[in-house]
Amino acid sequence: MTGTETGMPGIEMRAVSFARGERRILDDVTARAPAGRFTGVIGPNGSGKSTLLSMVMRWQRPDAGQVLLGGTDVRELGRREFARTVAELEQHSATVLELSVEQIVELGTIPHAGGWARPLGDAAHEAHQAIGTLGIEHLRHRTWQTLSGGERQKVQMARALAQRPKVLVLDEPTNHLDVAAGLHLLQLARDLGLTVLAALHDLQLAAMYCDHLVVLDEGRVRAQGSASEVLTPELLADVYGLDAQVLRHPVTGGPLIVMCGVVSATGGEK
Known part of the structure; x- marks a missing residue:
């Protein structure tokens, strides 16, 4: 897998199509997320934003086309290599386990451990740093089930940061967050210097934080480029x-x- 001089791989979608039954959700999508930049995927409800992100995350396989990460098809990357490179903040997250916030964030360190079942010796340190970055030290001993939607979003972002990724995939990252918290999260994502790919509903936030935009409409790319070019x-x-x-x-x-x-x-x- 190759990247840029910054060490951050870009993402490229080449003629990606995907259907469920008779409904075509993505139709010949060719787009890119430049290395080390913040790319927003925007479009009306049902335009295919979350589905496109699921192709990048390998949750679903395209019916046609390829998704490339640093020039390599994501399907060709080993599970460990992919997990060490890409972290995701999902739109909805749930667990039935009674885990504390600290334990959840520590899960992000697993791809860098000697084995999938054995966390790093400094997992607690990595978790502590990520928790501090998100400003949720006061939640560290709380369990997932006691958290509000906004608190859960911050915890999942901390877990993603503990994964030490080069690529961050965010599906509606400001869901459940108040205005200030949403701005803080997007500014943080931009300042990390990673390759960020985010599905966003709020057009003004997309204009403020995204270096590059991809506009989807009915599963097709209608435009892509800078916010000034697209909006x-x-x-x-x-x-x-x-x-x-x-x-x-x-x-x-x-x-x-x-x-x-x-x-x-x-x-x-x-």
């Missing part, structure tokens, strides 16, 4: 049915989306 009034109307203006953000200089209404089929507002 145009025409695309927002065509893909989302939004009447919106795109201004220049006074602080970041990036696009600032101002929602004006919903475009009807006849071109007026609903």
Whole structure:
């Protein structure tokens, strides 16, 4: 597996298609997540965002096409090598085990241990660092079942960081988080310098934090590029049915989306 001079591999989807029964969820998707950059996958509900991420994570196999990680098909990577390279923050996580937060975060160190059943000797240190990064020291002895949705999201992010990945895959990472916590998590993900691939619903957050965007609509790529290139009034109307203006953000200089209404089929507002 090859990467860049930064040591971070990029992700490339080549003509990826996937169907369930008669419904085609991904249709000839060709897109990329540049190495060491934050890539957002955006699109309406049902556009295929989570399915595309599941192809990267090897939870599902494409009917056609390839997903490459650093130039190597993800299916050709050994389980240990893949786990040492890629960590995931899922949209929904659950466990029936009575594990403490500290124990859950320590699970992230397993791919780097001598064996899958034997954690690293410094697993507690790795977990402590990840817990500190997320600011959840006060939760370390709490069990999963006692946590709120937002607390669980932070714990899973800490577990992903304890995995010491080069690639971070995030499926709706701000789910269950309040505004400040969501901003903190996305800023953290961007500052890590990893290759980040995130499915996002919030267009303004995508504009603020993503270096590269891939727009899906009905399983097809409608656009990809920087936020300034992609987030145009025409695309927002065509893909989302939004009447919106795109201004220049006074602080970041990036696009600032101002929602004006919903475009009807006849071109007026609903």
